Amino acid sequence: MSYDPEQEPYVALRTKALESLLIEKGLLSAEAVDAQIRRYEQDIGPLAGARVVARAWVDAAYRQRLLEDGGAAIAELGHPTGTPLIVVENTPAVHNLVVCTLCSCYPWMILGLPPTWYKSFAYRSRAVIEPRAVLREFGLALDEAVTVQVWDSSADQRYMVLPERPAGTEDLTEEELAALVSRDAMIGVAKVAAPLAAPGPAVN
Numbered sequence: 001m002s003y004d005p006e007q008e009p010y011v012a013l014r015t016k017a018l019e020s021l022l023i024e025k026g027l028l029s030a031e032a033v034d035a036q037i038r039r040y041e042q043d044i045g046p047l048a049g050a051r052v053v054a055r056a057w058v059d060a061a062y063r064q065r066l067l068e069d070g071g072a073a074i075a076e077l078g079h080p081t082g083t084p085l086i087v088v089e090n091t092p093a094v095h096n097l098v099v100c101t102l103c104s105c106y107p108w109m110i111l112g113l114p115p116t117w118y119k120s121f122a123y124r125s126r127a128v129i130e131p132r133a134v135l136r137e138f139g140l141a142l143d144e145a146v147t148v149q150v151w152d153s154s155a156d157q158r159y160m161v162l163p164e165r166p167a168g169t170e171d172l173t174e175e176e177l178a179a180l181v182s183r184d185a186m187i188g189v190a191k192v193a194a195p196l197a198a199p200g201p202a203v204n
């Protein structure tokens with residue numbers, strides 16, 4: 001994912017120029033920009049998505065509603081998604097991967113800001129052509145028997161992956177479960193890892 005032939009620096013430069021201009025004209029404050037970024041980085045994502053996943057793991061009826069109408073079920077937890085959102089479920093037989101081949105459409109309303117690699121030309125093009133190779137580069141080697149489904153996001157259709165609940169989490173609370181769910185697992189480039197075994201009492 002390191003090679004990026006796209007004009008990312010140009011886009012970044014243009015954004016900075018625009019921001020500077022708006023600040024100079026008094027239409028925007030640097031504080032307001034920082035506050036918005038903080039809001040999406042810390043307050044919303046990816047914790048909002050993680051809470052949705054944890055709820056689906058502990059509440060079968062909620063999981064059903066989530067898979068039937070993602071936007072409505074997520075709004076139930078206080079996160080209006082705006083854009084229609086489909087939640088796709090990973091199972092032992094099917095692994096889902098989300099991409100936006102055209103640009104960088106992303107369920108930022110529940111996952112926060114997208115990672116840089118998500119916007120890279122390499123990811124956007126290769127996720128569709130050779131998803132298994134891309135997943136391997138993320139450290140996720142899937143069995144050949146597992147079907148990989150790639151979902152191409154757009155301005156009016158976003159996707160989020162409902163990862164598999166890892167084994168050994170039967171005794172965890174909903175909150176503890178949410179803490180295990182990573183952003184990458186909800187994009188589909190990772191699985192949710194089982195928690196490390198609690199350390200036993202020290203023996204001396």
Ligand code: FE
Binds near residue numbers: 100104154155
């Ligand atoms: Fe896009």
